Amino acid sequence: GSGRFGLDYAENRVASDDVTAANKTILAYRLRINVDAKFEADNGVTYGGRIRFQNTNGQSAAAFSPAMLYVEASGVRVEVGNANTAFDSVALMYNPEIGFQERSFGDPLGAYYSFNSGSYGAENNRVGIYVAYSVSGVNLKASLVQPDQTLADAGPTMQDEMSVAADYTFNQFTVAAAYVQNGLGLEGNDQTFVGVAYKFSDAGSVGLNYNDNGDLTDVGGGEVGTSITLYGNYNINGITLAGYVTDLDVDGADTAYGLGASYDLGGATLAGAVESGFDGDTRADLGVRMSF
Amino acid sequence: GSGRFGLDYAENRVASDDVTAANKTILAYRLRINVDAKFEADNGVTYGGRIRFQNTNGQSAAAFSPAMLYVEASGVRVEVGNANTAFDSVALMYNPEIGFQERSFGDPLGAYYSFNSGSYGAENNRVGIYVAYSVSGVNLKASLVQPDQTLADAGPTMQDEMSVAADYTFNQFTVAAAYVQNGLGLEGNDQTFVGVAYKFSDAGSVGLNYNDNGDLTDVGGGEVGTSITLYGNYNINGITLAGYVTDLDVDGADTAYGLGASYDLGGATLAGAVESGFDGDTRADLGVRMSF
Amino acid sequence: GSGRFGLDYAENRVASDDVTAANKTILAYRLRINVDAKFEADNGVTYGGRIRFQNTNGQSAAAFSPAMLYVEASGVRVEVGNANTAFDSVALMYNPEIGFQERSFGDPLGAYYSFNSGSYGAENNRVGIYVAYSVSGVNLKASLVQPDQTLADAGPTMQDEMSVAADYTFNQFTVAAAYVQNGLGLEGNDQTFVGVAYKFSDAGSVGLNYNDNGDLTDVGGGEVGTSITLYGNYNINGITLAGYVTDLDVDGADTAYGLGASYDLGGATLAGAVESGFDGDTRADLGVRMSF
Secondary structure, three states: OEEEEEEEEEOOOOOOOOOOOEOOEEEEEEEEEEEEEEEEOOOOOEEEEEEEEEEEOOOOOOEEOOOEEEEEEOOEEEEEEOOOOHHHHOOOOOOOOEOOOOEOOOOOOOOOOOOOOOOOOOOOOOEEEEEEEEEOOEEEEEEEEEOOOOEOOOOOOOOOEEEEEEEEEEOOEEEEEEEEEOHHHOOOOOEEEEEEEEEEEOOEEEEEEEEEOOEOHHHOOOEOOEEEEEEEEEEEOOEEEEEEEEEEOOOOOOOEEEEEEEEEOOOOEEEEEEEEOOOOOEEEEEEEEEEO | OEEEEEEEEEOOOOOOOOOOOEOOEEEEEEEEEEEEEEEEOOOOOEEEEEEEEEEEOOOOOOEEOOOEEEEEEOOEEEEEEOOOOHHHHOOOOOOOOEOOOOEOOOOOOOOOOOOOOOOOOOOOOOEEEEEEEEEOOEEEEEEEEEOOOOEOOOOOOOOOEEEEEEEEEEOOEEEEEEEEEOHHHOOOOOEEEEEEEEEEEOOEEEEEEEEEOOEOHHHOOOEOOEEEEEEEEEEEOOEEEEEEEEEEOOOOOOOEEEEEEEEEOOOOEEEEEEEEOOOOOEEEEEEEEEEO | OEEEEEEEEEOOOOOOOOOOOEOOEEEEEEEEEEEEEEEEOOOOOEEEEEEEEEEEOOOOOOEEOOOEEEEEEOOEEEEEEOOOOHHHHOOOOOOOOEOOOOEOOOOOOOOOOOOOOOOOOOOOOOEEEEEEEEEOOEEEEEEEEEOOOOEOOOOOOOOOEEEEEEEEEEOOEEEEEEEEEOHHHOOOOOEEEEEEEEEEEOOEEEEEEEEEOOEOHHHOOOEOOEEEEEEEEEEEOOEEEEEEEEEEOOOOOOOEEEEEEEEEOOOOEEEEEEEEOOOOOEEEEEEEEEEO
């Protein structure tokens, strides 16, 4: 599992009563525990499953995820149930993230399925399948999520989500691409990701991410827009500085950007970030994150 | 704990919206984790407890059971709280089960308490006590469940359930019998089980189970009926074939039957089954189950 | 974690339906599991977190607490999230407790925050900070709990709770004191605890606890009153006898008292108690408790 805690500032925070003044700075924390059960059969095949529980500030108590089960052998991994998705698992996509809460306005802005850390809620019959294959630095992934597997013929907000992803690392370069159809089960909500990164030395790297964030026209919304993010990081005297700039092609959207720094505490990481969003509002955090 | 996943076909499946056409084949899975805490005292007595959490397809998230606590010494085990029950724990009762989901129309058809894998729901004051004693191949069990232990005088659907069970193995024979009074707390809902099995070789066995499934007359229902199940299994070249036939003495009930096969994957088990129910509908499954 | 089970008698028990006669004696049990994740960094600092789940008789299923995260180094411990509080953590305060359920009418009678074993419920934005420092037998603690950290200006029932505590052991004496302002977030609900204990031999000790249990006048209630408890315990032939007397300065309140005995089962403890409350009603218990 993992844990994190620290201070979180948001210029546009809203109070829980939606009326009175809000504290712009709050204490943010999350504790995540993965319960992993597995065994390796005599023939080398691994069978296992995962249920997660976690608690984040703002939630009344820790809560369970649904279960994922998997089989793994010879570089092929198949997951069912609360499976990962290809689109969410592609390399580079979340590399622009900074701060102890690992956030970025350069993350995808569209709606798509992923491993669900909390309850499915009303989508109790949701089910996913995910297949991943790795060979010689190439990672190939495909996934299918049905919002309700008992329905033979579901409506426009309950379509099958299909996604594929591929990434490849050669020397200092990594390239990655992913595509999702009917993201989050919404008809026509197709999204594309393309990313490239270059590790120019042991101390640093730069990358460029392109996201077509989908189209909600078929379900009563509009285009989410495309975003392009340039990001990089550099380690100097044990401190890693990281930053990004994101341009979103939506009328009135400001250029978003962020600057972060992190320091290894000998296992835990002290990290902070200051970011400016598409609406010009500032958010910042400073805290510690750790893995168990 | 244990896990399982695979395909589940049901000719009579109903869609979640109860209106549109249903997918007859769905992906079925379950991940079950038993949290067992225990220690052995200096005098050899073992004290412990169990809380279970699990997630099955169709449920929004994993969820907890209530707690069971126990003491064990010299072949005697006492459980309190979310205790097992004698009737549910008798030998042979579930032997007709087949498929990766371990189901059978030859299972008891009546209503009775058992260790509760999920929440008690509205029965939050339910409590059970269970005593088991084993000696020389004989297993004796007795249990009591109160649907609401705070009520001194409860109504006809909140009666104390009492059950007893005994089984005995000698040479290739096993015999078992169990009786439950006021099953599931329902007044007059008494049920009887008698089973006998014969292991004719290391490769196979046959058995016969009799179930008087109870009587709901006192709570506004009727007789559930008696059922008789003949079952057997045989291992040939590493594949275990199993089958059963169940006759239910209810007007219009078809003879139910099932045929299954399972194969040891070196710890995990590949298993499948085809069954025909009392209404003549077919169900089938094929998948993998495992223990951790 | 820990477990306990046994019989619980209450002269004034109310049935769950609030109407019919109640069983005065019920089966009481609790199973508590602490999920602790932590690691020690290279520089000796320990980072960790805790989520608890437990089930007590009367609850439908086990349930999670919110998360606490902490850092510990050089005798200083800082907790955030579902943190302990100084007032609840002071030495001696719960020493009058007896029986397998560890209860006493000599416990504080006021309302104040502590580590929350269950859900926050509606107070989902509650957050706490706790600092503890130990040196040479002196323990110093301070804590702050905000009922809703998103609100900049909360009402009289959502005030910040602040508490401090100190205790010191020298030779056979222990002294302790604690103060809490706005207990449980209630304006003006300030409480004071002072305790002293003397260990007169290896076999026994006596103590005196004073509690000013707070004032609910600002939130529509009244004074809770002050209580004074004299308690002691003595071990004779392996059996520990313990007792207490509590005087509460509220009109019409009887003197409360209790007598208990406990016996070490080699890790588990057999314990029982008989107590008489401020209303003159008797309660008693007898059972086993254990730690894992």
